[in-house]
Amino acid sequence: MPPPKPHFFKKPPPTVHHLRPLTTTRPPPPPPHFSHLADKCKTIHQLTQLHAQMITTSRIHDNFAASRLLSSSTFSGNLNYASKLFQTIQKPNSFMYNTLIRAHACSFNPKKSLGLLMDMLMCFVMPGKHTFTFVLKACASLRVVWNCMQVHTHVVKFGLGFDLHVVNGLVRAYSVSGCLVDARKVFDECSVRSLSIWTSMICGYAQNGDSCEAIWLFDEMVGGGVEASGVTLASVLSACANSGCVDLGEEIRLYMEEKGIELNVILGTALVHMYARHGAIAEAKTCFDGMREKNVATWNAMICGLAIHGHAKEALGFFENLKDEQVKPNEITLVGVLSACCHAGLYDYGYKIFYSMRKIYGVEPTIEHYGCMVDLLGRSGRVKEAEKLIRSMEMKADVVIWGALLSACTRHGDYEIAERAAKEILKLDPQNHGVFVVLSNMYAEADRWKDVLKLRKVMKMGNLFKTPGWSYIENAT
DNA sequence: CTAGGGTTAG
Structure with a gap:
């Protein structure tokens, strides 16, 4: 066996x-x-x-x-x-690579798209116009100029620098990465431009705070006989809101009516924002009420607009309505609400909102929320608490937040904390001459001329002659 | 043989 x-x-x-x-x-x-x-x-x-x-x-x-x-x-x-x-x-053929690159470009890890492009090149699979459209989309999510440039060189190498989708991708990737000069270069070198390319460039300027350039470019586009779409107009309206060109915005609204462009959430929000931001509250409300569909951004435009124009009570009223409508407030909403509280001096309401942000609204406080809270504490005379709050923040305090504390201290005559705040500001921004103006004003108001002279000495040591701050102090003494 | 672009709120 x-x-x-x-x-x-x-x-x-x-x-x-x-x-x-x-x-x-x-x-x-x-x-x-x-x-x-x-x-x-x-x-x-x-x-x-x-x-x-x-x-x-x-x-x-x-x-x-x-x-x-x-x-x-x-x-x-x-x-x-x-x-x-x-x-x-x-x-795998190029179609398969493209499919996966596109999927990763829209995912949480767009970097994988770039890796796949490298794989493709190493396996001698020819990338095409679709490949670069998708890879550039990934670059736009990553917002790293270096990646855009690397991809750009490959675009040129494969002779795809004339495809409208690829050019659009390049303009968009460069501009969201903050490199408008390169975006413009690509835009200028492109002889035939699609509406999307125009829109990407205009939007790039608008989102980077160059509203005037955005409007000029829009003017050039219209002058060249290109018909704008709703998508283009949304960016232009945003530029109008930020630069104060309400007249142009008004014209655009009439143009939309004339052309029968549907007033969707995005366009409606852009209009509400423009009106509200410039104090045209009645127009903003009309537009707001006329909208069928609204989202958080729409409500935010209204609430923040009301808050900055001193209509704090109304802003808070809108905030209560928003909650009734089952819209989830986000961090921007709460910045608006807190700043409304600052303007109206509604200490208790603001305090409650700030300390329930995380629990009730699921929003992590950012430096802007802390800024509002410091302002609120400061205005109600609680400067000591305000300073404690700043020092307890998990993020680094900036000039704005110390500035809020400083101005609160001057109003309430808390010299000790004012000097500490001033010191912190100068640590962050040694060229900030305004600090001396504020401090000397504070001392002058209290007839503390010795301290004004002391400041003068400090400024001399810091070699700060011939500054606006200097002349101000001279007049005060 | 198949697929692709641009928009709103601080």
Whole structure:
């Protein structure tokens, strides 16, 4: 009798694939192409079933069918599954790379798109115009100029610098990365421009705070006979709001009526913002009431506009209505609400909001919220508490926040804290001459001329002659 | 053989 074999010589049990048929009545006839089925797969469960069938029938080696499966799996939102599927494909073509690059570009980790482009180049798969459109989208989410430049060199190398989608991607990626000079260079070198390219460039200026340039460019576009769309106008209206060109905004509103451009949430919000920001409260309200659909941004435009124009009570009224409408307030809403409290001196209301931000609204306080709170504490005379709050912040205090404390101290004559705040400001910004003006004003008002002279000496040591602050002090003494 | 762009609030 032979000795029993050790267990590891035993044959492993055969793996059984339990495949449920797609239909319960009868197995489906072999489809003409799996690709048609792939488009219909909506859930991950359906996808895995089809995937399994494709493996058993060897159709997985058909790149066309496999790419349909891949794009369906990216649409179902399961990037992990898509990536794993991609890795099993021996020779992925450019379409497959593009599909995965696009999926990653819209995900939380757009950096993977760049890695895939590198893979592609190393495997000698030719990237095309679609590849760069998607990769540039990833660059726009990453906002790193260096990445944009690297991709740009490849765009030029592959002769794709004239494709309208690619050019648009470049303009957009450069401008959201804050490099408007490069965006403009690409824009200028492009002889045929689509509306999207114009829009990307205008939006780039508007979002980087160069409203005038945005408006000039819009003017140039209209002068060249290009018809603006609602998307373009939203950016231009934002530029109007930031630069005070309410007349142009008014003109745009009439143009939209004339052309029958639908006033959607975004355009409506941009209009409300423009009116409210410049104190045209009645117009802002009319526009706000006329909107069918509203989102947080719409409410924020209204609340913040009211707050900065001193209509604090109304701003808070809108805030209460917002909560009734089941809209979730965000960090911007709360900045508006807190600043309304500052203007109206509503200490208790603001205090309650600030200390319940995290719990009730799920919003982490930012430096702006702290700024409002310091202002609120300071205005109600609680300068000691304000200083304590600043020192307890998890982030580094900035000039604005110390400035708020300083001005509160001068109002309430707290010299000790004022001097500390001034010192902190000068630590952050040694050229800040305004600090001396504020301090000397404070001393002068209290007839403390000795201290004014002391300041004068300090300024001399700091070599700050011939400054606006200096002349101010001279007049005071 | 298949796919792609631009917009609002501090």
